[in-house]
Amino acid sequence: MRRLTLALVAASALAGCASSTANAPAPQAAAQASPSPAAPAPLGVDAARHLTGTVAQFQESCRQDIQKAQEGFARFKALPAPRDTAVALGLYDDASALLADTAGRSAIATNSHPDEALRRAAEDCEQQVAKVQAEIDLDRGVYDVLASLDLNGQDEATRHYVTNELKAFRRGGVDRDEATRAKLKALNDELIKLGQEFGRNIREDVRSVEFDPKELAGLPEDYVRAHPAGTNGKVRITTDTPDYLPFQTYAKSAKAREALWRAFRKRGHPKNLDTLSRLIAKRHEIATLLGYPSWASFITEDKMIRSDKAAAEFIEKITTASAARAKSDYDALLARKRKDEPKATVVNPWDQAYLEDRVRAEQYSFDSQAVRPYFEYTRVRQGVLDITSRMFGITYKPLPDAQVWHPDIEAYDVYEGSKLLGRIYLDMHPRADKYKHAAQWDLASGKAGKTLPEGVLMCNFPKPGAEPALMQHSDVETFFHEFGHLLHHILGGHTRWAGVSGTRTEHDFVEAPSQMLEEWAWAPESLQTFARHHQSNAPLPTETIARMKRADELGKGLWVRQQMFYAATSLRFYNRDPKGLDTTATIQELQERYTPFKYAPDTYFHLSFGHLDGYSAVYYTYMWSLVIAKDLFTPFQTEGLMNPAPALRYRRAVLEPGGAKDAAVLVKDFLGRDYGFEAYERWLNGT
Template sequence: MNNPLLDPTELPPFSRIKPEHVKPAIEQIIRDNESFVDGLLQDNKEFSWDTLQLPLDTINDKLSKAWSPVGHMNAVVNSEDLREAYNACLPLLSEYSTKLGQNRALFEAYQQLSNSDAFGTLDAAQKKVIRDQLRDFRLAGVALPDDKKEQFKELKKTLSELTSQFSDNVLDATMAWTKLIENKEDLAGMPDSALAGAKQLAEAKGHQQGWLINLDFPSFFPVMTYCDNRALRQEVYTAYSTRASDQGPDGSKFDNSEKINEILKLRHQLAGLLGFKNYAEYSLATKMADDPGQVMAFLEDLARRSKPQAEQELAELQAFAKDECGLELLQAWDIGYYSEKLRQARYAISQEELRPWFPAEKVISGMFEVTSRLFGIHFEQAEGIDCWHPDVRFYNVCSDSKIIGRFYLDLYARENKRGGAWMDECRVRRVTHDQVQLPVAYLTCNFTPPVGSKPALLTHDEVVTLFHEFGHGLHHMLTKVDYAPVSGINGVAWDAVELPSQFMENWCWEKEGLALISGHYETNEPLPSDKLKKLLAARNFQSAMMMVRQLEFSLFDFRLHKDYQEGINVQDVLNKVRNQVAVVIPPVFNRFQNSFSHIFAGGYAAGYYSYKWAEVLSADAFSRFEEEGIFNEATGRVFLNEILEKGGSAEPMELFVNFRGREPKIDALLRHSGILES
């Protein structure tokens, strides 16, 4: 069988990749790689960069090139056959990774290199690669006795399977619920764009009449924000907040409760095998934070500063709902709806009415212009590239007429596509024998697609999301590091990796930036000054409520992993966190944790706090632009040189200090968030 995953192509041949190709390709590459490592260790007694790290990077790159498109397609064009093939490879990849990490002879080869005279001749980025590798060997259990190594390997393998099953259940539960609305009056208050989307969704599902609601964000959000029908809001909220739980519409069919318990248990055991007290300590071994106490102090300090204002914001919302709308008791399914009413009353602006000024094409071209002014690069769309869906487009990133990076852009929500927004790597920059492999990124969002003859129109929130993911992409694509393990986002401490993404969001709130990314879809007229003033005035509307919501997620995640004990009651931990920091307490049936994919199926376990810490970094970094000019070319080039180009080649605090001239302060975050300490 001719297997496209084994072809050394510059870009993935998506149209040729079939589920039956996946497992045979991964099995063969793993066999070849293991054989290569054995030969490498037998053929060399003394090691150098060129005889150890370079060849290992090459075989790792081969595996990455085969697995990257498979993992990506599983997320964006999911099917039963592809999911089965993907899941069948997870234990193979986990076992291979752990086997490499526990290879004592390979570890000793790295130790020999780090202790040799040759190490002194390496550049700073190469030295960091070697130091990181030695750390990762220890975190993979290289020093464990054989029986413990086997136990560690089994734990990693089972965890990879469980986290994938968790993600599958969330996707399946999300796709399983729909509601056909036959009476338009039941959707009173909904904007025309949302109604058109619901009508288009119904037609796509074969309904001759009516409007179809589902749990994808572009469908869920307008109901919760605009729909006057309180009973429908309650029904949709209940379905969404009980996804993948025993409280959900499908009962225990997609229930993640036991998977959560098992994941936590196995993570705790894995950390214990390596001598850590808990998984939080294990997680921090690769992060900026020194210890769990430092993280908890940071989060609790932010909560202390934010909660009084959040309580005041909620009291204002409750008073508004009662005085203006006659609602005595505010429920969870009322928060978004009445918040939008209050925003309208206070600022006379809504996300929905801003859509016409943010057509996707204008936003994208404006985003490119912002980036060009800051970093001196430009973008060119390339045609004829093999993609996984007709909506996907492809761009080259250019500097001085030379292509330095590339990316796929997949903007719109659709069936069989995982929700949310993310950036992932397709190809990583590396240099071998003067040959440069260009970095290639996937940028994925789930925005409302074009409806009928109307182009895709984004809310301002969606514009901010796009800039966020693009910031990740820039970090990956603008790197000048030549070594894959610290190129782009690789080797960057997890609690610093959100810095470029959150940093880029700032230009969505600046008058000069908004002038570039907005223009009416029919006339191209700029955002009117009155709407601009209202948008900026409303920027920090309920910002403290949003702050404590994020702190709730962060503290829940960190405490689960720091304080884990056999038989821990996950709901009880969440309830205690809410009692400490939350101002909105959800109903008892809410099972938010059962779809919290960031920590149970993504890379944020005992690390969700990273978003808040990175906000401190990004706000403080942007404050230099506020001082020197938001399009100050010289300042932009310093950020490019010290943060984006350096990737993971140095410690993030060192890079931040190089850019800012000092260590970060929390003041800018509080100021940008409009949180005033009493």
Template sequence: MSSNPLLVSTDHPLFAQIEPEHVLPAVESALAANRRAIDELLKDAIPRTWERFVEPLTALDEKLDRVWTPVRHLNAVANSKELRAAYNACLPKLSAYHTELGHNVRLYEAWKSLAEGPQFRALNTAQRKVVLDTLRDFRLSGVALPPEQKKRFAEIQEALSKLQSTFEENLLDATHAWHLDFDDEKALEGLPPSGLALARQAAEEAGKPGAYRITLDFPSYYGVMCHCRDQALREKVYTAYVTRASDQGPQAGQWDNSAVMHDILRLRLEAAQLLGYANFAQESLATKMADSPEQVIDFLSDLANKGKLAAERDLSDLRTFAAQELGLDELHAWDMAYTSERLSEHRFALEQEALKPYFPVDSVLQGLFTLTEKLFDVRIAQGPEVETWHKDIRFYEIRDPDGTLRAQFYLDLYARQHKRGGAWMDECVSRHHYADTMRYPIAFLTCNSTPPLGEQPALFTHDEVITLFHEFGHGLHHMLTRIDYPAVSGINGVEWDAVELPSQFMENWCWTREALDLFARHYETGETLPEAMLEALLASRDFQAGMQMLRQIEFSLFDMRLHQEYDPALPTDIQALLNDVRDTVAVVKPPAFNRFQHSFTHIFGGGYAAGYYSYKWAEVLSADAFARFEEDGLFNPATGHAFLHSILERGGSQPAAELFREFRGREPSVDALLRHHGIAA
């Protein structure tokens, strides 16, 4: 088994050597070894201490992570039929193992004895948080359930693990199964040169040189929606995109997530009720800042009320412009992005396409790194040679001013086949200092930005720049932590509705002249962003902010209400519930065939179930945090150090509300968020 690269003890996975046939044997080996070690640990009747109990358990977690983390990552960024089969074969085994741990009464009692013994008082704040969080998670794992209910709970967790993976696979397959090919670029009139080059490159990669291919990968889809003049083409591409993995559209019934969603919701409800909660929404909030579904719904409804007037004004402006300037008497869903782009160009004399030459990849990265160095007094540089999963991957390290290593990260920037859509940060290694050993944080930072085209470097839209800054904010939270215990270092142990604070905080810099001056430079001339374009870009920040806010609130309310109200006995009509939410808050209603929910991976595949509201909740925190920089001076070193110390370095070692109050000196206020979006409080 020593030839298995997944069983080599290294913090930098041997990506170039990992094959699908390595996965199952490595996972089975790690699980068996961990089970034996836990049994041995629990035979020991001595008083439980941090060093002799928590540290050995942490080492076992890390041993399993070394095996599974690279597999999970490869499944998202380099998916193949063989890897998917190996990945799915392991899901029930991992689910069973984690459920076993959560139901291990002897393990639970051992943690309790540590919490109730004299050792607990000697622990520091972060260590005590680890113990208390672990006991809470035991209760949420059903440790106190009677045997038959425990058995059922375990079955549910295993089934959910498979179903959530199936949801994502269906979406991935549906996304990559559809395309449109054209022999003549005239059919794509309006698509800018970069969009045409992307379409030409996609066709070449598919073995059709000289043709143009439109796909449902987001850069391709979005380019058509914003720029193609052919309304019928926009309708066709929009319909394919919003009906992926559903019962509607050109692939109706293929990879359909309809039944998968109901199964997920039914099982989540059953598991929550086994634990004594009325619904899954209540269970979800046990690990969040918000106290109840009602509090979340009130928070969202209040924001919706504050933003509704602005959203209605945005839509009225759009309709007027569409009728007067574009001859569109009726504004269809597939006209929205196209018309918005034209209105933005008209109002601000700014074309997003014209901005792209000023956001070349290397300049944007250098600006992001320079900003981070100025704010948080660290140094970022290219790291040593490591194995990666694709030729485009970059590897960097972060050091303190004295040269001490702080963290490292892999950067995977571009959209491509066999890679999951969206953008995310994931942990490769969490900070862990024990005895004489230090494991430094390593992050995976993943985007799906427009790739380089031919000899030209990758040129980003401003939205793609914002996405990169957002994910890097998550990365900084993970990488700059000073907490030495993985369970509460970095993003671990942070309440889910506060975890977006650093990421959304970083987005704000993309809207400041001072930060843009660091990186907005023309890729051919080195010229900075012309003053007129800069003014127009900054003025465009508030553009359709009301509509965008209500859209996020719509998704958040749908998520929370779905998990609060779902009843398999009726059963709940998911589409009807979404329509009801839209009737309450939305100013834009999509067509009846739209199946947004079938691709809502955040709540059906990812970790945002009954937690999508976290984006808005954390945006209040991030806007208010950034307001202190506006008050003190954007690059004030004392303010940067305060944010680093109170938020980034402390991870999940204390409640997020305490850390925010420490940084801001008061409770959070919604005023900064409304001001940043041009929506009066």
């Protein structure tokens, strides 16, 4: 997941995890984008910027950087005409990047810092940055100077950058009267606070269920050993991912699975009922003030898809295409359930993962527990580093003495030969008050010859300790996915302008590069480089991988329909006047329309669905990007997954340009043609 906070007027405004965008270079742009050998090392020496200082240091760095950014915009506005385009745009770009980086490190601290006081200070900093960004976005003086810049003779990336910035200003209401702009600023302040409240209520609501030890029957031995009974004789299982997913997959007791499933789907309740309603209402108020019929209409306009109507049509297209696969999947699960319960008439949602695992074991000869010993966390991490190093011609230098904000975090500098490209931080294990899913955040923007990109990966994988940290294969796939975002940020962080660097592409393209990298979690030629038994060191057998891939075909239709349920929820909450909207009733309706699973009363999935803030109406992004990702993968299928040649072409055409071109152009530069639907259809139909 690419972690985005969509604030007020700039759907591309990123706080918490960078905005959106990607591309391919023209010869001139490529030459300008090459980084200077004298580029500074990441971050410098300010401990507050490393998130390792005191609360006071963090607050002071926030204040200073906001002030520097404001001074930069003031100098930009004061430039006398005629203005040198490169000089003027340099001022604007540096000030914009400084605000984005201040927001980025604040969001990272908010979502992962162990000190509650610093987390609160970071939330406050995010609000301050958002307020200043809203003021800039509605500053007619800034817009007028930007609009006055002469783009004749400028490279394609510069023209693209300025054109898109001007569009964003106009979409955001910069040309409205003073009273309207003041109202928009106030609404944005409220929106940011609501988004932070929504996320905090999810992050801090970790629930647990106590079970008799016998109710852990079916779970792997290492899992059981890692969860001993307490003094009351009960075993405590939490809703954190490393606890929850294996339990849902392996626990034989349907009653136990249901209990944990229900706890998981009550996170955020009741606090987020009101928070979410206010968040939706505030966005609708902003959209209508800007002249749009809904927030969904506003937020889709600058995406590849262009409109909420097109998004709805896409959701229905995928829903129809997956109907037969979904029915076949459900029928297979129901048939398996009837082996245990002959009178069963429905599959419950807490049955799905367990029954899928049973069908895969019994009908496809694939035992998912049997592969866990091959996916020990430290080996998987090294495998991801080694594979991407070989593919993209880069190396990772571990930094054991790097300043980090929690002992679990590992840092690496990324090199191409002797040239430093940037720094990555891996924050991979769960802890209290940390972000609960998997996402990548930008810590520092990259700009050729001036700054180097830095990114943070936040996941919740098992932690090495007394027991080996054995991962499920789905965790491995997630690791590759999120690392794809990290690579996009680092390799794309050397453009002429920070404003088009890395993942600053259209938001509904931003998942495609990371989804494509998931393919390396499935191929023998990549898997067998690191998937070795943690005790015997034997590689994961080729025939096991083949069975794993065949077994993965089961459940694909249900997974796609579940994604369409999420996408439809995201769109439905935001594509109409929310007055009178009952979010819980809407969830019930949509779940039963898009999936075969009945809604379970007194559950509130939507209240812990963090995408309803960061992605708002555009969750369809994931499937839209997947259609593109499947086509991006076709050259690798032909030339070889471990062949650096297509990887280098892909790096140059898609990852490195950042947002210098429209995403569709980037893809065409790599494929030599427009992307199509055929590769996705082949994947969906298992052909």
